[in-house]
Structure formats: structure tokens, C-alpha cells
Amino acid sequence: MPRLNYHHLHYFWHVAKIGNLTKAAQMLHVSQSALSAQIKQLEESLENQLFVRQNRKLVLTDVGSIAFSYAESIFNQGEELEALLRKGIQNEYQEVKIGMLSTMSRNFVEEFVSPLMNNPMVKLVIAARGQTNLLTQLSNHEFDVVLTNIEVRGTYKQLWQCQLLSQQAISIIGAPGRQLSSKFSNDYREMDWVLPLSGSPIRAAFDGWCAQYQFQPNIVGEADDMAMLRLLARDSNALAVMPAVVVKDEIAAGKLTAYMTLPNIYEHFYAVTVKKHLPNQWVTELITNYINTASLAS
Secondary structure, three states, X not given: OOOOOHHHHHHHHHHHHHOOHHHHHHHHOOOHHHHHHHHHHHHHHHOOOOEEEEOOEEEEXXXXXXXXXXXXXXXXXXXXXXXXXXXXXXXXXXXXXXXXXXXXXXXXXXXXXXXXXXXXXXXXXXXXXXXXXXXXXXXXOOOOEEEEOOOOOOEXXXXXXXXXXXXXXXXXXXXXXXXXXXXXXXXXXXXXXXXXXXXXXXXXXXXXXXXXXXXXXXXXEEEOOHHHXXXXXXXXXXXXXXXXXXXXXXXXXXXXXXXXXXXXXXXXXXXXXXXOOOOOHHHXXXXXXXXXXXXXXX
């Protein structure tokens, strides 16, 4: 077999990611016919078909999926090397770039990054994004780690490394001084409620819990952002459903009370990274330390 042509492999990699020959040709600034010819040459050199057409789309064959996983590793490492050399191998300090899901608890993120907050050797950069943008920027090496409460599963298109950091029990939170039991009672039926939006994992679990008791809550507010739920819990007379960590400062100050922990309902927090030849040592330590601390606490 002739030596592998990495130029052809690079073109194949882009076509496989996009799944459309025309769009890939436009992005690569080559003609569609030239791109098709180079993919054909790669298939001939590998002696295997890499794509099949299904409903006008290019779909990877089994061999194509294997080839893509290798190409993904090869070119991601190349981009990693380029980014490393652009920044310089030796700096007075090292940047740690963290992406966080825009709707998740800021208190959790603060707990996670706290070991680096006063480290003179580290410049901490934190940016909030939606889940799709987070993963795109992570794959482009714009983030070292992504924090999210939505599990990310790997496919042949991206070798995600998704680690469960912790799971937080979900509580019923409200203003102090109410005569509410730590177990569900009729007193809860008389209360107003602010809840996560329909479709969120917490809301789905809460709705299931309500169905168990044939309870229809009087919902006066909904939000998909934990910071907004925190404000609604603090500034309204309604009960809120969220992890207690979101309002830990208010609970400690006596401004809010956790009245009840919902049984077997949790919010999960994940750290997502991609495989790197030279992983960021600070991120590795952050993840390891947090998991160990959470294990000891439980």
C-alpha cells in the first residue's frame, strides 16, 4: 500500500465532520470535483470505501468511521501543538480556560475552581455558553475543560471524556419561618412555586414526584437559569426547587431555608475534556481533587 497522503486525509476529515461535499468544498476553498477526486484517491490508497450516499448525504462506512477516529486524533493533536506554540511553551503563568453551561449554578463553579483562585501561577478564564457552543469551542481547544449538568456521550466524531464530578440532592427552598414538614404534607399544597422550565431534568423529576402524590403545584414562575431561580426564591414568597448549593450563602445567612430534600432526585455535574497529548495539569488536578473531596464528603 502506498504511503498515506495526509493532505487527502485532512480533506476527508473535514468532509466527514460536515457530512456534505459541497459545504466542505466551500469551507476548504476548493472545487467540489477536486475534493471528490482527492477523497476517491484516499479510498483507493486505503483499498476501502469510506463513504456511502444516503438521501443525498455522505455517511461514513464502518471503515470510514475507524479512519475518522484516527484522523480526529491526528489533526486535533496538530491543532493542540499549534495552539501551544502560539502561546509559548514557557510562560510566567498558565491560563486555565473553563467553559460553563450558562444555566448552571455559579456556586458549584466557584467551588470547583476555588483551589486556583489565589494561585499566582494561574490565570483563570471562565466563560458561560450554551451546550453546543461549549463543545464546539472545547473541540477547537478554546477551553481546557467544560462544566455542565448535561451528560455528554462520545461518538466516533468526537472523543469526549465526560467525568461525573458530583451529584447534588434537590431541595425545596423557601423563606424561613414556615411550618413545613421535612416530608411531604398537605401544607405544601397551599404554597406557590417557582420551578425550572419544563423539559429540564430537575423539572421532569419533580413532575414525577408530584404525580406520585397526585399534587398539582400552583406555579407562579419558571426559569431555566439557576441564578434567576436563586433570585426568585430569595425575593418571593414562593417555594423553589433546586440544589441547596445554589443558595448556600442565603441558607447560611438565615435568609432561606431548605425545608425538604426530594428523595432520589439529583442534579449531576460533569467535567468534559477532549483527549490531549499534553493535558493541562491544573485541570487534571482540579478534577481529581474535586472528585476526591466529594467522595470524602459523602
